[in-house]
Amino acid sequence: MSYSLRRAQPNDTAFARDLACRNMLRYYIDHDLLWQDEAFDVAWSGRDNWLIMRAEIAVGFFSLSRDRRALYIRELQVTEAFRGQGAGSWALDQVIVMARTEGFPALRLTVFKNNPAQSLYKRKGLKVCGEDECFLRMQLEFGTPVL
Template sequence: MGFELRLATAQDLDFARDLTCKTMLRYYIQHDLLWQDEAFDVAWAGHESWMIVRDDVRLGYFSLSRDARALYIRELHVLEAFQGQGAGSWAIDQVLAMTSKERRPALRLTVFENNPAKALYERKGLKVVGADECFLRMQRDVEASYR
């Protein structure tokens, strides 16, 4: 597949914001939520973000946060032209490896209930553990043998 990760920099903010808006705006509209660039920028500054690249071309990114209970995927987006080529699946595998390496008990994320990415998350072992309005909370426990 040839995917690589690199830590995101301030120069990646515009790419990440534009990609997220492009991929998520339909869900915001469907669920009567307001997209705000400023809110994205604040969240970006507070999260650890990684660029998914191939041959120095940005294909997407993910953002993470942590607490004692879990590693959280806050954002995971892949350019439409590269969807279905394994980049998202590969990225989740990288985050699962981080979860194990950091000895976190679980990997967690939140997804819009009608987002087809839910199927990918389920294939990667995440299960729905709760729901809020239009969101599903998903989790995969990290087995002790991996920690």
């Protein structure tokens, strides 16, 4: 299957929020955290958001933020129908290319400890660099950018 990216538009917020809630609610419940639609919307509005497309159908999305230390994946969500079909792996490859192209020294993300997506991240070279009660912090280092 071939995928493409489309920059998210303001009218994509509901799709992204609903998908993230469907995919993540069980982890929030497992860790006694509260899902808040409003918090998602505020975070979404301040991030670089991309839809993962299969033909004209959105099958997922990712949200990014940046600082001088790293490119951060804040969300990477794929619809249930497209899990296990390479959409998440393809999207992660695209983000890795973005991070390298933009000259970031690292790609970072946080994942729930009980989320099986961490195996995908490990296969792509991200390493656990920290943890707390609920989350693993993972990163892929690219080395010092050339100035």
